[in-house]
Every structure is written in structure tokens, then in C-alpha cells.
Amino acid sequence: MDDLAALIKRLMDDKGWTLSTLARRSGIPTSTLHSWKSGDRATGSRGPSPVLLRKFAEGAGLTVAEVFEAAGRSIPAPMDDDAERRFLHLYRTLDAEDRRILETTMQAMSERKKSRS
Incomplete structure (x- = not known):
């Protein structure tokens, strides 16, 4: 299992995206993604908010479960x-x-x- 920093790095390598591309696709500031990628505030209770994690998952084409797990967060129950x-x-x-x-x-x-x- 990747942590969030490793997940971002792997995603960028696999898709050939820059951090700016990922930021644009997810609607998350590049500076925020940079801090996650460098391991700052990427996991634990003070890590990214669920709202940002969902935006990241959608923009990156990943499942919410995959992103929440990488961020060390409980995977939320689905809500239609x-x-x-x-x-x-x-x-x-x-x-x-x-x-x-x-x-x-x-x-x-x-x-x-x-x-x-």
C-alpha cells in the first residue's frame, strides 16, 4: 500500500503528469499537493481533509477508498x-x-x- 506521498509520485510517473496538471485536474492548489507529495501533513489526524481527498481522488481517477487508505484515514461509507x-x-x-x-x-x-x- 502506498502512503499519500508515494501514491502521488506513482500517479505522476504512471500518467506522465506534472504537479500542476494534477492540481488543475483535482482543483487543489499546487502548493497543497506539493506538501502532500513531500510528506508534510500527508497522513494522520492532521492530514488532508476528506473534502480535499475526495477532490484528489476524482481528479486523479482513483477510488475514494484508495486515496483515503493512502492518507491513513478511515474509508467513509458510500453516500449516494x-x-x-x-x-x-x-x-x-x-x-x-x-x-x-x-x-x-x-x-x-x-x-x-x-x-x-
Whole structure:
């Protein structure tokens, strides 16, 4: 299994892409990809955000699971567009306090999952 830095290097070698090409395809700043490629903030709890990892996977033509695994992150359960819309609709019906509670709860769940792996 590649770590994220090795995955980026392998991808660039296999496809003949520059870091700029990868940045353009994924919509992630070149400086961010450079830091991942050099191993800075590429893994662990302070590594790339799930949003950026998803963008990277899409732009690179890789699976989300492959990228999350390389970044040392838990692989998220799939969520189809309908489920995401339902979740977002429910979230939007909450007042500010309930949104804060939900976000705090979700953060705690995410941290608990990280500590188990």
C-alpha cells in the first residue's frame, strides 16, 4: 500500500503528469499537493481533509477508498446523492444551537472512530 506521498509520485510517473496538471485536474492548489507529495501533513489526524481527498481522488481517477487508505484515514461509507440531499435538507431545518450540537456529536464520532483504528 502506498502512503499519500508515494501514491502521488506513482500517479505522476504512471500518467506522465506534472504537479500542476494534477492540481488543475483535482482543483487543489499546487502548493497543497506539493506538501502532500513531500510528506508534510500527508497522513494522520492532521492530514488532508476528506473534502480535499475526495477532490484528489476524482481528479486523479482513483477510488475514494484508495486515496483515503493512502492518507491513513478511515474509508467513509458510500453516500449516494439522494442520501446526501436528505441529510442536507434535515440539517438545514435545524436552528443554530441544534446544528452546533449535531456538528459536535459528529466530530466526537469521527474522533472515536480514528482512535479505534
